Each structure stands twice: as structure tokens, then as C-alpha cells.
Amino acid sequence: MIGYITGFDGKSLTIKVPFTDGELLQRQGVTQAEIRLDDGRTISAEQRRKAWVLIGDISNWCGFLPEDVNGWMKYYFILDKDMPYISLSNCSMSLASQYIDYLVAFCVDNSVPCRKRLIDMAEDPNKFLYHSLINRSCAICGEHAELHHAEGSKVGMGRNRLEIPHIGLEAYALCRGHHTEAHQVPQYEFNAKYHLFPIKIDHRIAEAYTLKEEV
Ligand SMILES: [Zn+2]
Ligand SMILES: [Zn+2]
Numbered sequence: 001m002i003g004y005i006t007g008f009d010g011k012s013l014t015i016k017v018p019f020t021d022g023e024l025l026q027r028q029g030v031t032q033a034e035i036r037l038d039d040g041r042t043i044s045a046e047q048r049r050k051a052w053v054l055i056g057d058i059s060n061w062c063g064f065l066p067e068d069v070n071g072w073m074k075y076y077f078i079l080d081k082d083m084p085y086i087s088l089s090n091c092s093m094s095l096a097s098q099y100i101d102y103l104v105a106f107c108v109d110n111s112v113p114c115r116k117r118l119i120d121m122a123e124d125p126n127k128f129l130y131h132s133l134i135n136r137s138c139a140i141c142g143e144h145a146e147l148h149h150a151e152g153s154k155v156g157m158g159r160n161r162l163e164i165p166h167i168g169l170e171a172y173a174l175c176r177g178h179h180t181e182a183h184q185v186p187q188y189e190f191n192a193k194y195h196l197f198p199i200k201i202d203h204r205i206a207e208a209y210t211l212k213e214e215v
Helices: 022-027 045-062 066-081 093-109 125-134 176-184 187-194 203-208
Strands: 004-008 013-016 146-149 170-174
Touching: 045 066, 045 093, 066 093, 093 125, 125 170, 125 203, 146 176, 170 176, 176 187
Parallel strands: none
Antiparallel strands: 004 013, 146 170
16 A cells, blocks of 8 residues: 655654555454565565566466566556556555555466465565465465364363354365364474464454354
8 A cells, every 4th residue: 555644743644545445454453564665665675586586487477478467467456556656666665565466466466386375475464464364275284274262262172163163263275185284383493483463353254264253
């Protein structure tokens, strides 16, 4: 999202951000937002590298030249986000972040085989993990995922799983192999190894796993 500074009184900024997804705020109980000031810095070398690595993966997957893939992806991106034209040589850092996350989401949606882990490519890991949960795509390898509850957020043994209120508990999307591994090592070790953290289950996630919704 791109917002505009509409006021500054010496102590605080007033920022206006066009936003219509009130449902998202409710679903995830969002009360805070991270603000990064666009100080005129342009896309970093690291961001450019990430974008081209992802474009290379998409190119390998679909068989078209990277330059063409980049052209189309930029076109869909600006249409989808109602953004101005974007160039990877001199766009702003914040626009580059959004484009990279758009490419990451595309790779998740289409199970594009990627050379690097997407969690390390994502500019907003939160968004990536949420997207992986919704798409039932393993946050580590992209294979079809099942739900793994975070420690302290577990569904009790011997209780009817369908009767447990899942909404609000925290979870990961993991394939069978990575899910098995998650049960074999301490959670902090697993998180550190794969740079993961759990995401709060909302009704969209619950629906993806057909969990019973109870608040
Ligand atoms: Zn996996
Ligand atoms: Zn589990």
C-alpha cells in the first residue's frame, strides 16, 4: 500500500492510505501498521537481485525469456495494484518491495519451482506465510500443505478435532515431510532453521482446511 502524508504537527504524522478491505482488519485483528517512509531511495541492488531471481524461476517454469516474463508481470502488477509504470532500474524501494511480493505470491499460486526459499525472498514474510496457509502450500518447499499448530496453540489430545475452536490459534502450512520434522524438533529450532513464524488462524484459513469455525 502507498499512503500520503497529509499533516505533521511536530510530534506526529497524519497519513492517509487508500484501503477498502475492512474485513481483513477484522479477520486478523489488525491494530498496527508498519510505516516505511519513502525517502526517495530507489530500488536496492538486493531487491533487484531478488526480483530477477524470481523472474528467472518463472521463466524456467513457463519457458519464456526472462525479459518477456518481467514485462508481463510488471503489466499485471500495475493493473492489479493500480500502480504507475514500474522500472527495475530506478523505481522506489517501496514499489520494488510490492513488486517482489507480487512475484512471490505468483510463485505460490502456481507452484513455480523456486531455487531460493520464498520466505527469504519475500519482502513481507507475514504476507507470504498467510498466503501459503490460504493456498495450502508448504511455507518451506511449496508442496501441498497440511496445518501444523504452533506450540501452546495445540489442539488437545483425545478431543474431537472438529469441535475445537481453531480461530485465533496460531499455525503453519507444512507439507507432510516438513510437518513430520516440525514434530521432531523444538519449535524455536525449527523456526530458526527455516526462518518461519506462526500465523493466527482466521476464518479464511480455517475454510481452506475446512476447520470448524468457532470464535
Ligand atoms: Zn515442505
Ligand atoms: Zn502438527
